Amino acid sequence: MLSYTIRRVGQLIPVLLGMVFIVFMMIRAIPGNPAQLILGQQASKQAIEELTKQLGLTEPWYTQFVEYMKGLFQGDLGMSLKTRNPISDELWPHLAATIELAFVAMIIAVIIGVNAGIISAWLQNSWFDYGVMLIALIGISMPIFWFGLMEQYFVSIQLDLLPTTGREDVRAPIEAITNLYLLDTLIQGNFSQFIEVVKHLILPGIALGTIPMAIIARMTRSSMLEVMKSDYIRTARAKGLKMPLVVYKHSLKNAMIPVVTVIGLQAGLLLGGAILTETIFGWPGIGTYIYDAISSRDYPVIQSGILVIATLFVFINLIVDLLYAAIDPRIKY
Amino acid sequence: MSSPVLNVHRLKTAFATDDGEVTVVNDIDFHVNAGEVLGIVGESGCGKSVTSLSVMGLLPANGKVHGDIVFKGENLARASDQKMRSIRGNEIAMIFQEPMTSLNPVFTIGSQLIEALKIHKKMSKKQAQQLAIAKLKEVGLPRAEELMKDFPHQLSGGMRQRVMIAMAMMCSPQLLIADEPTTALDVTIQAQILELMTKLNSETDTAIMMITHDLGVVAEMCQRVVVMYAGKIVEEADVVSLFKNPKHPYTVGLIRSVPDMRGKKERLYSIPGNVPKPGSIQTGCQFAPRCEHAMERCFQETPELTSLAEAQKVRCWLYVESKGEGAVDRTIS
Structure with missing residues (x-):
């Protein structure tokens, strides 16, 4: 297991390098001069040339790449063309907001999805099974923006139970330490603010978690059905084990192997693709941040945003692979 | 002649299918005496395996048992789930045809061996492990201590079938049902497994119900034989008469x-x-x-x-x- 982990982590290095290179080249392949963009339409030719030189854009691409890599190693992602702030300072609060939201959404999706799938498989062709599969089908088919708006209308406006938008109560702003507000409020020991953060997370968390939940429930059900037909489950029953033990111990561990893959993929998607949810719930996440950067052609920000999301995806895949090896002893490379 | 440990009377097993009820085992009577080896012979599809699963109470959900299956004075055909569980793996154990798939791939041999002891004999983990090691040695497996920590995929087919036999013998059952235990093994291993089962039968008072289509196995092991055809018993005889006459x-x-x-x-x-x-x-x-x-x-x-x-x-x-x-x-x- 240890040597597998080391090898698998070692394999990350070329993947990450390749990824940085592709993102770097892609941005440069887009036509248009960044200096022109910064200075605007009215800028003189001389000023543009000067800025181009100042930005290092006259250097050959490999020199630029080396400089860029040097910056990355020092945590320097460059500067935003729009705000003139270092991107690393701007990006983290947005990323933290997205991570927090995706985390809550995945917790909801995994806990409900996996259990619903298990019980559906256990009680195959029962009313519970039909009900869960119908809800899962609706969950997959439902447009997230519509569902988010319905949540806001019924839960926030009609029933006035939870806040509609944002991460915090604007009248009592949270002092950011890590920018993960759940963590920050706990560190500060401010319990009422923690409750406030949880309240803000519930609606967008459910909206974002519904599709993964439905996918996970269906995947778990079909995987469990497959496993429960197998010979070793018959062996377990022949030993006189109780059904809960047969289902939750003997079947689940085997059935989780494909489910873990799906959970990993969904988690990666949530981190990058939560723009709809973020927009509806006024969530200052990374999706909104990149969307704004694209609108204003803020290339360094786009580049950094893509890089960060891609890196997260790679790391989630690493975790999935390590989980595989932890679940399935047959996996040894 | 010793008294029967299992007495099956007018057993009829039917499955509810889309085309109506299909009777697979039709009105069969047989008994297994304490300590003897009874062979149940027939071609594939004649109802041998369904008979054994009926005795174990392990039929699929659409299967239904009529008649009496009397084990030590208890009618298993009408026993509660809880009663069946306390007998299964404890007083009646079973070995299956496919050693390659009959062990759970994600748990160690040790943990699968001691399960039955923990639930039926309420043994501590340590005691159970010691007994499991002793049983592994009894079925002729070398380096039993290390095997306990191995996973099924690290063992050959013959070794796995020995583990299955050890697992079935953990609680010293009165009746062992062996459903084609040697069919999936190669010839030399077949002979070893049969020899092992004969040895266990003579050393303990465990009766064996040997389900097979192989008359060689019958000649080797059984004292009495029941021949099944299309869900009915067509002939019942002691082994000498069966082959001679x-x-x-x-x-x-x-x-x-x-x-x-x-x-x-x-x-x-x-x-x-x-x-x-x-x-x-x-x-x-x-x-x-x-x-x-x-x-x-x-x-x-x-x-x-x-x-x-x-x-x-x-x-x-x-x-x-x-x-x-x-x-x-x-x-x-």
Whole structure:
């Protein structure tokens, strides 16, 4: 297991390098001069040339790449063309907001999805099974923006139970330490603010978690059905084990192997693709941040945003692979 | 003669399918005496495995058992789930055909071995492990201590079947049901496994119900034999009478289709036709369409199981009036 982990982590290095290179080249392949963009339409030719030189854009691409890599190693992602702030300072609060939201959404999706799938498989062709599969089908088919708006209308406006938008109560702003507000409020020991953060997370968390939940429930059900037909489950029953033990111990561990893959993929998607949810719930996440950067052609920000999301995806895949090896002893490379 | 440990009376097992109820095991009677080895023989699809699963109470959800299955005074056909669980793996254990898939791939051999002890004998983990190591040694596995920590995929098929046998013997059951335990193994390993089972049978008081289509296995191990065809018992005899003096044309056919080592290079006999599909039951004797001695009567009336000699019963019209002086060719070629 240890040597597998080391090898698998070692394999990350070329993947990450390749990824940085592709993102770097892609941005440069887009036509248009960044200096022109910064200075605007009215800028003189001389000023543009000067800025181009100042930005290092006259250097050959490999020199630029080396400089860029040097910056990355020092945590320097460059500067935003729009705000003139270092991107690393701007990006983290947005990323933290997205991570927090995706985390809550995945917790909801995994806990409900996996259990619903298990019980559906256990009680195959029962009313519970039909009900869960119908809800899962609706969950997959439902447009997230519509569902988010319905949540806001019924839960926030009609029933006035939870806040509609944002991460915090604007009248009592949270002092950011890590920018993960759940963590920050706990560190500060401010319990009422923690409750406030949880309240803000519930609606967008459910909206974002519904599709993964439905996918996970269906995947778990079909995987469990497959496993429960197998010979070793018959062996377990022949030993006189109780059904809960047969289902939750003997079947689940085997059935989780494909489910873990799906959970990993969904988690990666949530981190990058939560723009709809973020927009509806006024969530200052990374999706909104990149969307704004694209609108204003803020290339360094786009580049950094893509890089960060891609890196997260790679790391989630690493975790999935390590989980595989932890679940399935047959996996040894 | 010792008393029967298992007494099956008028057992009828049917499955509810889309095409209505299909009877797979039809009205069978047999018993297993304490400490003996009973063979149940027949082609694939004749109801042997369903009989064993009926005894274990491990039929799929659409299966239904009628009749009595009396084990030590308890009617298993009407026992509660809880009662069945306390017997399964404890007093009646089972070994399956496929050692490659009958062990759970994600748990260690040790943890799978001690499970039954923990639930049935309420043993501590440590005690159970010691007993498991002793059992592994008993079934002839080397380096038992290390094996406990191994996973099933690290073992060969023969080793896995030995583990399965050790697992079945953990609680010292009174009855061991072996469903084609050697079919999936190669010939040398088959012999070793049979030898092991014979040894366990003689050293403990565990009776074995050996389900097989292999007459070689029967000759090697069993004291009494029940021959099944299309869900019915067609002949029941002690092993010597069965091979020396088979009565039912089906039994004769089975014995004739065993290759003979003593020269005579002729084409190996095979019984013409196939086992009828469960549910396509015709009137009269089920074997009649394939029988070379079939008479008019065989297609119209179903014969009863008739006692011929001591401990030999046959279900065939040939023996009803003439009491054993039938037209069946008794030479075993």
